[in-house]
Amino acid sequence: MSASRVVLVVLAAFMAALAGASAPEAMDWRATEHGNLVTAVRNFEGLAGRRCGHVGGIWAATAMVADRLAILQPTKVKVQLSNQVLLNCLDGDACENGKGMIASALEYIQENKGVPDRTCMAYVGEKQKCSRFNTCLNCIPVPEVKCEPRAEFFRYPISSYEEVPVEAAAIRAEVAANGPIACALNDGLYGTIVAYEGETFTIKHDLGTFFGSKGFTEQSIDAIKECYAAKVELPYRYFDGEVAAFLNVLTLDAAIQYPRSIFNDGHNTPRTNNHALRNSLRAHHSEETLVTDLADQLAENSNGELPKNFSWLNYNGYAVVTPMQSHHNGPTGYCGACYAMASASVFSDRLKIMRGGANATDVFISPQNTVDCVRGPATAGCGGGDSSDVFPVWKSIGTVDETCNVWRNHEQACENKGIACRQCNGNGECSEVADGDFDVYKVKEYGFVKGEEAMMREIIARGPIDCGIGTPPALGEDIYGEDILCDNDTPPKDWEITHDISVVGWGETEDGQKYWVIRNSWGTHWGDHGFARVCRGRKQDGPGGNMKIEASCSFVVPDL
Structure with a gap:
């Protein structure tokens, strides 16, 4: 099917369907009975060195699909789809002619039974080869940096798409009934209509949180050129037999475990964030710069009995954490930024919790900014690091969200000590966003915690925590269902802490096996x-x- 054969909504039939039930006068998918169901604002113009023009149509299409998926499964963690795969695979030069590609992007997603999310393929801002071997990548650092294709990953499909007539009643009806729609505007911009009130429509633009009002603008019907809607289906785990044969893995289970088994061949070589240095630094920082004594804070909660099961993935029925990220998703290589990802996710998750949980807008602190700008005894950019260096910098100087400094998977020059925000044109030339036009995020307090009960009390009181962990082979295997990862090395090995993750909760099985989430x-x-x-x-x-997960953890409190 070509884009010219897009299934169009016949206006007469569309309006006839409305006769039985008119749309409400106002609707906002950021404020529903299930909370805020609109995905975070992103920024396709924030990538330094990009070589691609205006691709707003592609980004509007994937944002609409992601928003509608959030509506379809409102209790789940939101996702963000890979625009790079679409940029690579759409016919013609999407970098030069991407402005009208909403329909083409939706056609590709439908015909290919979905597109992966951004953790499979990062956005690099230039067209690359379209191939099944360049759709989902796992980049590894040993014995030298290389990116391998994955044979299995999640795809996010749509079953159909259609053009929505540019009439106020038709747009209100579609948005109210089914969710945000992807639109082109007469001024050349793109976005998704996520709300309306009467004749005024609220549009989310993936041009940064500093654009318009936190990334949103208000538009009249006269500003809208064309719009599209899609019927979204649930994601599924896709298995590519041709890639599997190339990797010499013949089953889905083998394909799942293959990249992690390679990764663990060398990932256990300690880098800058070794266990002894990590603990000494955390002790030093806790003595000199901790604002609130953790012991006093925990004492306030000591009378409460801790539940057997608790997770911010299921808080009052909703996941109140930000979307998943990856520092293995290439395609430009590998960056040892687990510490930057963990620090950012802990801060971002706690910010979401403090701002209203499921009702809050997702904001993700820039891991790239940490890689570029934080240096310390245990932190060296893509060479590894530790929150004991990160959180003090965020307290004294601050940091920015990812729309100001987009993930690139390698180190860049640090701009203005990390308090900078940029927009870049299709020739890779960037200009700075004026001070005061973008948000700076700072830490109110931070500290360090270890041991099972202290960790649990901090998590339930204020949110996820950052923890170091060893990486024996057990951590490298993907899991299904009820499996719990434990170190099963015999004889035991003294694995050093070489990786950072966040802990979002805990639980206990019916037979009494305890675990962290x-x-x-x-x-x-x-x-x-x-x-x-x-x-x-x-x-x-x-x-x-437990792979030393309870030996060295940290917490952070955002300054609102």
Whole structure:
């Protein structure tokens, strides 16, 4: 099917359908009975060095699909789709002619039974080869940096799409009934209509949180050129047999475990964030710069009995954490930024919790900014790092969200100590956003915690925490269902802490096995949509061990 054969909505039939039930006078998908169901504002013009013109139509299409998926499964963690795959695979030069590609993007998603999310393929801002071997990547650092294709990953499909007539009643009816729609505006911009009131429509633009009003503008019907809607289906785990044959793995389970088994061949070589240095730094910082004594804070909660099961993935029935990220998603290479991802997700998740949980707008602190601008005894950009260096910088100087400094998977020059925001044209030339036009995020307090009960009390009181963890082979295997990851090395090995994750909750099985719920930064195809369960309250190493996850953790409190 070509774009010219897009299924159009016949206006007469459309309006006839409205006769039985008119749309409400006002509707906002950011304020529903299930909370805010609109995905975060992103920024396709924030990538330094990009070589691609205005691709707003592609981004509007994927934003609409992601928003409608959030409506379809309102209790789940939101996702953000890969625009790079579409940029690579759409016919013609999308970099030069991408302005009208809403319909083409939707056609591709429909005909290919979905598109992966951004944790499979990062946006690089230039057209690359369209290939099944360049759709979902796992970039690894050993023995030298290389990116391998993945044979399995999640795809996010649509079953149909249609053009929505540019008439106020038709747009209100579609948005109210089914969710945001992707639109082209007469001024050349693109976005998704996420709300309306009467004849005024609220549009989300992926041009940064500093654009318009936190990334949104108000437009009249006269400003709208064309709009499209899509019927979204649930994501599914896709298996590519041709890629699997190339990797010499013949089953889905083998394909799932293949990249992680390679990764663990060398990932356990300690880098700058080794266990002894990590603990000494955390002790130093806790003595000199901790604003609130953790012992006093925990004492306030000491009378409460801790539940057997608690997770910010299911708080009052809703996931109140930000979308999954990845520092293995290439395609420009590998950056050892687990510490930057973990620090950012802990801050961002707690910011969401403090701002109203499911009702809050997702904001993700820029991991790239941390890689570029934070240096310390345990932190060296893409060479690894630790929150003991990160949180003090965020307290004294601050940081920005990812729409100001977009993820690039390699180090860049630090601009203005990290308090800078940029927009870049299709020739890779960037200009700075004026001070005061973008948000600066700072830390009110931070501290360090270890041990099962102290970790649990901090998590339930204020949100996820950042923890170091060893990486024995057990952590490298993707899991399904009820599996719990434990160190099963025999004889036991003293694994050093070489990786950072966040802990979002805990639980206990019916037979009494205790576990932590962790968020990793290896993509949604790892574990259970990027999350996993790890042994809790046991010895650190050897059979049944918890991989030192309870030995060295940190917390942070955003300054609102």
